[in-house]
Amino acid sequence: MATSLPDTVPFIEAAVQADPELLQVKSPFSLSARLQRLVYEPFRAAASRASLAKLFRSTPYLIIIDGLDECDDKEGVQEFITTTLKFFKKHPSIPLRILITSRVEQHIHSCLAADSGVILKDLADHCSRDDIVEFMRVVFEAETRINPVIQAYVRENGSWPSHTDSERLVDHIGGSFIFGSTLFRFIFQGSGSPDDHSTPLDRFPLALTIDPGLDGLYSATLARSERIPHFSDIISTIVLLERPLSISGIAELLDIRAHEVVCVLVDLQAIIQVPGTDDVPVTFYHTSLRDFLTNEGRSGRFFVRPTFHMRLCTLCAACRLKTYRRTPKVKPQRRRFTAAVHYSFDLGESTHWDLAERAGAEAVPELYKLIQLRRNILEVLPVHERGCELHWLGCEIKLLFDHSKSVSDIEEAISVLREALDLLPNPHPDRHWSLYNLGCALESLFDHSEWVSHIEEAISVHREALDLRPNPHPDRHRSLYYLGLAFYSHFMKTGSIGHFDEAVSLSREALTHDLDIPSSRSNTLVWLIAYLIPRYTKTQSTGDLDDAIMYTHELVVEHFLEGHERRGWALDNLRSQLQLRFDATGKQDDLDEILKLEEEITELGLVALPSSFPARLTHRVDDYFMHAYHEDA
Numbered sequence: 001m002a003t004s005l006p007d008t009v010p011f012i013e014a015a016v017q018a019d020p021e022l023l024q025v026k027s028p029f030s031l032s033a034r035l036q037r038l039v040y041e042p043f044r045a046a047a048s049r050a051s052l053a054k055l056f057r058s059t060p061y062l063i064i065i066d067g068l069d070e071c072d073d074k075e076g077v078q079e080f081i082t083t084t085l086k087f088f089k090k091h092p093s094i095p096l097r098i099l100i101t102s103r104v105e106q107h108i109h110s111c112l113a114a115d116s117g118v119i120l121k122d123l124a125d126h127c128s129r130d131d132i133v134e135f136m137r138v139v140f141e142a143e144t145r146i147n148p149v150i151q152a153y154v155r156e157n158g159s160w161p162s163h164t165d166s167e168r169l170v171d172h173i174g175g176s177f178i179f180g181s182t183l184f185r186f187i188f189q190g191s192g193s194p195d196d197h198s199t200p201l202d203r204f205p206l207a208l209t210i211d212p213g214l215d216g217l218y219s220a221t222l223a224r225s226e227r228i229p230h231f232s233d234i235i236s237t238i239v240l241l242e243r244p245l246s247i248s249g250i251a252e253l254l255d256i257r258a259h260e261v262v263c264v265l266v267d268l269q270a271i272i273q274v275p276g277t278d279d280v281p282v283t284f285y286h287t288s289l290r291d292f293l294t295n296e297g298r299s300g301r302f303f304v305r306p307t308f309h310m311r312l313c314t315l316c317a318a319c320r321l322k323t324y325r326r327t328p329k330v331k332p333q334r335r336r337f338t339a340a341v342h343y344s345f346d347l348g349e350s351t352h353w354d355l356a357e358r359a360g361a362e363a364v365p366e367l368y369k370l371i372q373l374r375r376n377i378l379e380v381l382p383v384h385e386r387g388c389e390l391h392w393l394g395c396e397i398k399l400l401f402d403h404s405k406s407v408s409d410i411e412e413a414i415s416v417l418r419e420a421l422d423l424l425p426n427p428h429p430d431r432h433w434s435l436y437n438l439g440c441a442l443e444s445l446f447d448h449s450e451w452v453s454h455i456e457e458a459i460s461v462h463r464e465a466l467d468l469r470p471n472p473h474p475d476r477h478r479s480l481y482y483l484g485l486a487f488y489s490h491f492m493k494t495g496s497i498g499h500f501d502e503a504v505s506l507s508r509e510a511l512t513h514d515l516d517i518p519s520s521r522s523n524t525l526v527w528l529i530a531y532l533i534p535r536y537t538k539t540q541s542t543g544d545l546d547d548a549i550m551y552t553h554e555l556v557v558e559h560f561l562e563g564h565e566r567r568g569w570a571l572d573n574l575r576s577q578l579q580l581r582f583d584a585t586g587k588q589d590d591l592d593e594i595l596k597l598e599e600e601i602t603e604l605g606l607v608a609l610p611s612s613f614p615a616r617l618t619h620r621v622d623d624y625f626m627h628a629y630h631e632d633a
Helices: 006-018 031-047 050-056 074-090 106-113 129-146 148-157 163-173 177-189 200-207 214-222 231-240 247-254 258-268 288-293 296-302 308-326 339-346 348-357 361-380 383-404 407-422 431-449 452-467 476-494 497-513 518-539 542-559 567-585 588-604 615-626
Strands: 061-065 096-100
Touching: 006 031, 031 050, 031 074, 074 106, 129 148, 129 163, 129 177, 148 200, 163 177, 163 200, 177 200, 177 214, 214 258, 214 288, 214 296, 231 247, 231 258, 231 288, 231 308, 247 258, 247 308, 247 339, 288 296, 308 339, 308 348, 308 361, 339 348, 348 383, 361 383, 383 407, 383 431, 407 431, 431 452, 431 476, 452 476, 476 497, 476 518, 497 518, 518 542, 518 567, 542 567, 567 588
Parallel strands: 061 096
Antiparallel strands: none
């Protein structure tokens, strides 16, 4: 934008000079704030200048975003769309247009389809056959010029392929450029194996038999290597790595030989870009292969399980342990790190742990390995690095408790986290995480012991963590959320309405931080509603009931749309809340809406509380959120 509209430069520079952290990779500012400060506000300020206002009267400024579906950060995509739509609603006459191209993905389509200011166009309605024909002509002519086998065939038999075969191939491609390019690569490159002596002439008729859906092509190609040793580990690693590695990097991380990686990949070159040199990373030709491999319904036996994130945590820990053992108790020299070691130190835990935590019981055997590796690392680690390593160990043992429910596990986790906290004094940048995780562990212990001292300590450490996450810290909403839960747990044990009021207050503030992250906001709304309804039953405050209805209505209209697993559950609760208000006020509008809701609920049936809720609190939401509307029930 600064290049094409120099008038925006002073406004962008002013924003950066005021807050240099806007440009940091791990910025404390949300994506929404950065979009507003660096893009939309500078554009709006520049567009109001006389020099541009005249230009934009006839031609608005256009920003094109191609392939939005290829961004893996789904919440970030939704935040971008939500922020953009809010900007246009606030400034409807702004001379700016945004063109987004994307496959139909639920998290994208649901955000765009709900806004009347968005024009949706299905490109499937526009035939691209002529473009495919031209694409094919250019590729085949280029290959013919350099392939002596094709040249000899043409001299003897005339053009290749024949017009009929060309038409059949174009029909088979069906307008998909990615499928077409993959088929052309198969025809002219084959499997890439030294044992493959077929020619493009041999492979052309085979290309016509490949499933026109990419799933069939991917399955058929992957099947060539699936029986080779380490196939699953190699493919899973390539799929889930945050930053791609070379062949030797993959081999080092998996603790196998480089030639074993090559052996698996050599027959997959139609779909995986295998470099000729070892300093170039292994990548996919198209992100649709990653989508295929991470969708069990599509990929079947080739499915890359989320539990492999835990395996990657283990592999990275093993790689770090080897590095520390070369120079025990001494900080290793990063300039000597290989790419795999760099990845293990920089991205190992931070990238894969959050996803590994959600992997379920299937990942527990790997978790045991990870914990033992962490203990081994602590034996050879430089003293000044023990705090962070103990913090990770505490988190891992806490996760083990979530599966084992062994009191000794949660007590050890708390002990380790306390030791880590002592080694991470303020202003250590990781102290807030140590406090946060210690607070969560203490809440888990309270759920088992029900000792008030445990929940009071949890509240104390969560408060300190919150103080270290001032607005606009990106993790402040986490502390607000879990501190609110701690106060709620205290109320459930002691009946102190003051603690209940604190939970409500904290959840309301959390909402102000969740505005641009739909899934985070919906979770906070659910819990805030769960707090408001029982408080209403105690105090009969109509404000609490009105707010609960407003928030539940938002869930139904903006978050739990048609087809969402929680929609029936939210509709049923909105109906119950409206019934409460109708009983109290007799408002006809509430009764009319109740009748409409009952029609949709009858079609859907009741939906149980989703499994994604924290198991330790599910019964509390059941008791209050589902049944506490009627005190005599």
